[in-house]
Amino acid sequence: xxxxxxxxxxxxxxxxxxxxxxxxxxxxxxxxxxxxxxxxxxxxxxxxxxxxxxxxxxxxxxxxxxxxxxxxxxxxxxxxxxxxxxxxxxxxxxxxxxxxxxxxxxxxxxxxxxxxxxxxxxxxxxxxxxxxxxxxxxxxxxxxxxxxxxxxxxxxxxxxxxxxxx
Numbered sequence: 001x002x003x004x005x006x007x008x009x010x011x012x013x014x015x016x017x018x019x020x021x022x023x024x025x026x027x028x029x030x031x032x033x034x035x036x037x038x039x040x041x042x043x044x045x046x047x048x049x050x051x052x053x054x055x056x057x058x059x060x061x062x063x064x065x066x067x068x069x070x071x072x073x074x075x076x077x078x079x080x081x082x083x084x085x086x087x088x089x090x091x092x093x094x095x096x097x098x099x100x101x102x103x104x105x106x107x108x109x110x111x112x113x114x115x116x117x118x119x120x121x122x123x124x125x126x127x128x129x130x131x132x133x134x135x136x137x138x139x140x141x142x143x144x145x146x147x148x149x150x151x152x153x154x155x156x157x158x159x160x161x162x163x164x165x166x
Contacts, residue, residue, distance in 0.1 A: 017048060017057070018067040020098045020111035026064075033096045034120050036061040037077070040069070040089040056086050067096075067113060076115045095120045128152045133163045 015022075023033060040058040048055055048068050056069040058077070069077065069086075077089050095116040102112030128136075128150035136146060143157055152160075 015049065016065065018065040018096075018113055020113055022065060023096060023098050023113060027098075034122070035064065035094060035096065037089055037092040037094060040077075040086040042086055058089060070112075073113075073115045076117050079117070080119045093120055093122050125149065125151045128156055128160070130156070130159060133160055136160070137164050 026033060037058045038061045040056060042054065043057050044054045045052050046055045046057065046068075056074060057066050058069055059066045067073075077092060077094070078084050080092055080094070081088055083089070095118075097114055097116055099112050099114040101109050102114075104110040128146055132150075143152065143160060146152055146160070
């Protein structure tokens with residue numbers, strides 16, 4: 001197998017917005033395609049694929065390009081948030097995928113970025129707090145084990161270690 005870097009044929013069309021070629025690169029790198037929308041806005045006169053247009057655009061917390069939201073993806077985000085207003089589409093977790101059968105303006109089909117209609121459930125860790133110290137100590141929990149389950153600040157870690165050794 002060659003170690004030479006491969007280049008997707010669509011990468012030469014440098015887009016400021018997320019496209020299927022970008023997702024293919026992420027898939028090739030072994031990345032999952034779950035992202036969090038930080039915010040969305042309507043952009044009037046946005047340059048999309050070399051044309052000026054009015055578009056709804058979502059921006060992600062992760063370091064990926066913003067995505068122009070078409071009607072199909074907009075309906076899915078609306079179903080997740082319960083709101084038709086793009087200004088309410090903040091902190092929304094989505095999973096993206098490549099749909100090989102997107103209807104093109106020309107009448108044919110093409111690849112396109114889609115949002116899965118089922119919102120991914122992200123398990124977030126709770127904060128480890130001082131009121132948990134006694135129970136954790138009685139269970140013989142090390143700080144490393146606690147960090148596997150809880151968020152632990154440096155200050156709380158020090159306090160817990162002091163508590164256990166006292």
